Amino acid sequence: MGSPIWNRRSFLRTAAGTAGFLAAMPYLNVNAAGAVTEARPLKVGLVGCGGRGLGAMKNALDADPGTVVWALADVFQERIDFGSSLLAEEYGSRVQVDKSRMFDGLDGYKKLLQTDIDVVLLCTPPAFRPEHLAAAIDASKHIYAEKPVAVDVPGVLSVLESARLAKLKNLVILDGFCWRYDKANEEAHRKLSSGELGRVLSFDGLYYTTPPKSPLALDSRPASDTDVAWALRNWTAWNWLSGGQFVEQIVHTIDGMVWSMNEQLPLAAFGSGGRAQRRDDGDVWDHYDVYFEYDHNVAAHISCRQWVGCHGEIVDRTVCGKGMLVTPYRPHIQADKRWRFRGERGNMYADTHVAFYRFLRSGTWTQTLESAANKTLAAIMGREAAHTGQRITWEQIKKNTTRLVPEDLTMDTPLPPARIPRPGRIA
Numbered sequence: 001m002g003s004p005i006w007n008r009r010s011f012l013r014t015a016a017g018t019a020g021f022l023a024a025m026p027y028l029n030v031n032a033a034g035a036v037t038e039a040r041p042l043k044v045g046l047v048g049c050g051g052r053g054l055g056a057m058k059n060a061l062d063a064d065p066g067t068v069v070w071a072l073a074d075v076f077q078e079r080i081d082f083g084s085s086l087l088a089e090e091y092g093s094r095v096q097v098d099k100s101r102m103f104d105g106l107d108g109y110k111k112l113l114q115t116d117i118d119v120v121l122l123c124t125p126p127a128f129r130p131e132h133l134a135a136a137i138d139a140s141k142h143i144y145a146e147k148p149v150a151v152d153v154p155g156v157l158s159v160l161e162s163a164r165l166a167k168l169k170n171l172v173i174l175d176g177f178c179w180r181y182d183k184a185n186e187e188a189h190r191k192l193s194s195g196e197l198g199r200v201l202s203f204d205g206l207y208y209t210t211p212p213k214s215p216l217a218l219d220s221r222p223a224s225d226t227d228v229a230w231a232l233r234n235w236t237a238w239n240w241l242s243g244g245q246f247v248e249q250i251v252h253t254i255d256g257m258v259w260s261m262n263e264q265l266p267l268a269a270f271g272s273g274g275r276a277q278r279r280d281d282g283d284v285w286d287h288y289d290v291y292f293e294y295d296h297n298v299a300a301h302i303s304c305r306q307w308v309g310c311h312g313e314i315v316d317r318t319v320c321g322k323g324m325l326v327t328p329y330r331p332h333i334q335a336d337k338r339w340r341f342r343g344e345r346g347n348m349y350a351d352t353h354v355a356f357y358r359f360l361r362s363g364t365w366t367q368t369l370e371s372a373a374n375k376t377l378a379a380i381m382g383r384e385a386a387h388t389g390q391r392i393t394w395e396q397i398k399k400n401t402t403r404l405v406p407e408d409l410t411m412d413t414p415l416p417p418a419r420i421p422r423p424g425r426i427a
Helices: 008-013 051-063 077-094 108-113 126-138 153-169 183-193 227-233 251-260 348-362 369-388 394-398
Strands: 042-047 067-074 102-104 119-122 142-145 173-175 200-209 268-274 287-293 299-306 313-320 323-327 332-335
Touching (some): 042 051, 051 067, 067 108, 077 102, 102 108, 108 126, 142 348, 173 369, 183 251, 183 323, 200 251, 251 299, 251 313, 251 369
Parallel strands (some): 042 119, 067 102, 119 142, 200 299
Antiparallel strands (some): 268 287, 287 299
16 A cells, blocks of 8 residues: 655644634534534544645644544545554544544545534545535534535535535534635735725736645556555546646635635636646646636636746736735735735634634534635636636536546446546547
């Protein structure tokens, strides 16, 4: 089996910076589904024990002193074992998971949801998010769900229905659009929405970085791995598992775009891209250039790439009638009256969980799932516009019925060879 993708040193460094929030955390009763009392700790379950999943569990433990690790699930037993050992090493008695609440396999999440957890963290590759969300809401669990929430339009529609059902149950659900909980970006966007910069004229987002997970060498596939097991180890290489770069990663920039556009969604998209550096056996592109259309001749442009050995830059520029807002790193305003955030910044991943448990403990019903689904759909529209070479409208993308995730998937399902998207290809 492959080696774990996290080591102890990198894990202990990640998601730090939350200690200052603990003293201020309310520890109150909540009047929501599965009411939590002051005397009872919050039992947290994790589905997906990879890097982001273990980071999310660390954030949960740091954010609320009453949280305990109660159940773990992952396709691979090795990741469960590694994760439980790592968490116990740092958090000791707060890791209360035993072998009876460790579940491997593709159906492990179902068994985890049958336990008496209060909160579930959904951190698998996004292909499984719609199914996991539906099951977690059916089980009346409060949810932290990583972004994006789907990889295709049928998945988005499923999540929108799950959001409707979650509202009926008063469940607290927060997503992984973590910039929304960053103090500097919150203040920057308050200035934008106040109108002091005038009307928004355009948005330009750059996301020039390296692959978040190094592609696995073709000759490193274990002989015992099935097609699905191998794909899961290299999940960012496949559109059906990750959604590709534009959906899995650039959905953060999509969030910034929607935020700058006063929560309005784009009307249409067109773009291009390709595969320049990747040499793995997957089908994702490694660069995109996409334009989004808005009302009143307002345009948004997003350019991104995951290349090694090249210039890196992550920045959003919202151009307005009276100046320009620059986010998300080092937010500032370029205008006659300049502004730069001067306050103390925390850790956006940690701050998201601080907000989640604050909502839960105070009985403040909050649910961001519908917004997350719509931003995921906007990212899918941009991806599909680039992959096909066509201009795609919002109404058209909502009618797309293509399912990327294989139906009735098992670990033994044979997968076809990669078919890399080629714009204009008919067959």
